[in-house]
Amino acid sequence: MxxxxxxxxxxxxxxxxxxxxxxxxxxxxYANETDSTNQDYYRDSIVTYDNTRASYTINYSFGANLKGTPRSFSAGTIKATLNTKCSGAATTEFNGELWRKNSVGESFISRQTFPLNGSRTRSWSGLNAGNYFLGLVKANDGSTAKGSGTFSN
Incomplete structure (x- = not known):
């Protein structure tokens, strides 16, 4: 049942x-969820999860910065594949920041660039098992970046 x-x-x-x-x-x-307006949101859903691998699909929309949902990952490498569209932006790229959520707060791991129009996969390796989330950051130029992708290991 x-x-x-x-x-x-x-x-x-x-x-x-x-x-x-x-x-x-x-x-x-942790997500900034909204309805069908043009405001920021980050939604994810689990695709697979077992003792060695996790994969989450993500959908997002943001104007300047957005904090994702902490998700559990095993030790090793975490990958983010983001396919984004944004018109009228002042720049051509935005930052994907990996953060670790722990019992006393959050720890910044590092940032990598993603195109505002296009798709790219980035990875972070040598990580301990734990709860990690993505932060998405771009210039606050009045444009809205929207996209989808995966957050996995």
């Missing part, structure tokens, strides 16, 4: 199979 529940901000969804809890996903409490 599979239990279905509606996603809403701050909700935790638990999946049951034959009476055994096989996993749970919390909705993006």
């Amino acid at each position: 599979i239990l279905k529940s509606l996603f809403k901000k701050g909700a935790i969804v638990t999946f049951l199979m034959g009476g055994i809890i096989i996993g749970s996903i919390s909705s993006p409490a």
Whole structure:
């Protein structure tokens, strides 16, 4: 038996199979979610997750900066593939920042560039297991960057 529940901000969804809890996903409490307006948002959903690999699809829209949802990853390499469109921007690239969420706060790992119009995959290696999130940062020039991609290891 599979239990279905509606996603809403701050909700935790638990999946049951034959009476055994096989996993749970919390909705993006860190995301700047909005409706269909032109405001900032970051939404993600789990694609795969096991003891060695996790993959999340992401959809985003932002004007200057956006903080993603912390997600659990095993040790090793984390990749971000972002496919972005943005018209009227003052620059051609934006920064994808990798952050680690821990019990006392957040730690900046490093930043890499992504095109404002196009797709690119970047990776961070030598990471310990833990909860990581993406920060997306671009010039505050009145334009809005929108896109989708994956956040995985």
